[in-house]
Amino acid sequence: MYNYFTPNTIIEVICLTIAVISLLKDSSWVWRSMILYLLITCLTEIGGIYVSRQAHNNHWVYNIFILFEAGFTHLMFAHLFNKYINSKPIIICGLALFCLFYVYEIESHGFFRYNHLTYAILSAQFVLYSLYYYYLLIQDHGYVNLKQSSDFWWVAGILFFYFSSTACNFFDDKLYSVMITPKHHLSYFIFKGLNIILYSCWSYSFICRKWPITKSEI
Amino acid sequence: MANNEIRNLIIIITVVFLIAPGFLLAYVFIYNRRKKSHIEEKAQMKLTFEAEIAKTQLEVQEQTMQTIGADLHDNIGQLLSLTSLTLNSIELEDIAKAEQKIDTAIDLTLRSIKEMRLLGKLLQGDQLIVLGLAEAIRYEISWLERSGKFVISYLQDDELPAAGNPDKDLILFRIVQEVLNNIIKHAGGTQIGIKLGYSEGILQLSINDNGVGFDMDNLPVEQRGMGLQNIQKRAAIIGGEAIIVSNPGAGTNVTISIQYP
Known part of the structure; x- marks a missing residue:
């Protein structure tokens, strides 16, 4: 049981807990869906550890997870873009591109090898979406208190x-040949650090989302 | 490439790619703060503008009340006193003379009624602006002409846009009132020329007189602060410019140019 407590699972469970506390009664179903997404993330992480210990190859677990990752993140970006523009064309094109690469990779090397190309394309899409979001934010005439903007920190x-x-x-x-410890290669440590940044930003974003509700109740 | 080199390269690239979004977020933060101060400045300017409009409206009303007060005292009051005197002096024994006096009293009463009607219109005060700037200026001129002290020429461009700007009209009308007041009180002239021109979206209002004029450079501070700065400040508030040209003995010319409507 002890082995399931890795830095990744710990930060994900903390973020899930904050999401449950902050978003359970949120007015937006898109924000509430983040709880489900983080639950799936935690289950995937724990499932990934379990499968790797049993069968050594857990790539298929993450091949399933990437579908949720793409779906929920696109949903959230659609929600954020809708405040400024009609997001449908961008989001539908992004999802279509993702599906194309996903099917192509599954076809080419099967389901039990991780879809790295699809993940790289998805990452590039999310970076572009983030930059476009900040562009829209700057272009908008209204002022937003960024320190307490849940949208801003989620995209950050x-x-x-x-x-x-x-x-x-x-x-x-x-990267597979660059081992830092006998068990873990370099990307493991990089993603561990990036996960901490991602879930810290998201946790703060969820707290910001909860903040105005708490303030108005006082 | 050796493993060590790959490791170092990836670490460096990752660190650089981690710093880049940091800079981007910092830029968004700074831009957002500037946006906030810009919005605050705009709100402040709007407040100042609204306060100036309210002040101008009050001044136009005050000016109207002064005109009404003066007219009641100097004109209608005199007419009614004369009517009363005429009616008092009627002797019923002399029918022919009495008829003449009654006719005079009727004539005086009709003139009083006419004056009262004009006053009633003036009582609407700043509502004159609803009729448009040109009409309001014409009305102001007609009152001034009645004093008989000035020869006023008024030229108005036919190209004036039909849909005006009520705020700009009000400020411009108040400037006209202020300049005319200055002419009456200080200039000592006999001729006043007013021109309202419009060309390529620019409205130009020009008022000149043949009064004593003044030396722009050696104007006492207390005089400089009162009327002239007010005119320039008001013109600036509606995005315009006021040019005042005057020389001792050569009259004064005030020109205001603004984007219109």
């Missing part, structure tokens, strides 16, 4: 995580 987490993981995505094939 995405941008930090997916932009910074670009190097890992690029050198994916070479």
